[in-house]
Amino acid sequence: AYHEKVIDHYERPRNVGSMLKTDPNVGTGLVGAPACGDVMKLQILVDETTGEIREVKFKTFGCGSAIASSSLATEKIKGLKVWDAAKIKNTEIARELSLPPVKLHCSMLAEDAIKSAVKDWEQKR
């Protein structure tokens, strides 16, 4: 029995897609979960003047909980300053979605992907 919020994000995931990796204002995170072998890509488009995240896109081949976690994560970080986005914790996402313990690594995938995208954007500057 999954929480209705998980089902909702699973069935209508927000911000699925891709942005141009070579755009200097786009940070791309690509991470994997050792527990299950799933992979997630998350991209942010950052306003270079304000540091605000203008757009977020993700793609994953991961499970329902991974899709829900990243869909929720993209909603949470859109509009945030890039340094605040990097502070998002997977426990926050897992709590909002009421993920069971065995599915915590799926929300970790979302946290890792955000951090990795922010890092990629920083390295591009």
Added chain:
Amino acid sequence: AYHEKVIDHYERPRNVGSMLKTDPNVGTGLVGAPACGDVMKLQILVDETTGEIREVKFKTFGCGSAIASSSLATEKIKGLKVWDAAKIKNTEIARELSLPPVKLHCSMLAEDAIKSAVKDWEQKR
């Protein structure tokens, strides 16, 4: 890089759905993968005279590889005698989909679900 057959089954999964669990000719398998916590339900509708599998339905919250494995599995067992369906090996499914080693547990989920559905159907008789 996933094999195109995985992508195809992931994007257009075959035989997704549910059948009436209480139907005496329906066997229901519900199994979980310890590696990732994912769950799969697979159901078969068996012709009581011939033992032929008339219909198959599955549902999973699992990852892309789990969806592809079960989608392919439903295609393989539709029309088979129920005792032949129980012989399907996950290695067969994994090979057809070129799954990487880290994703073998996803194809195992499909094999387990078939076996469990057949067992449920047998116990109902």
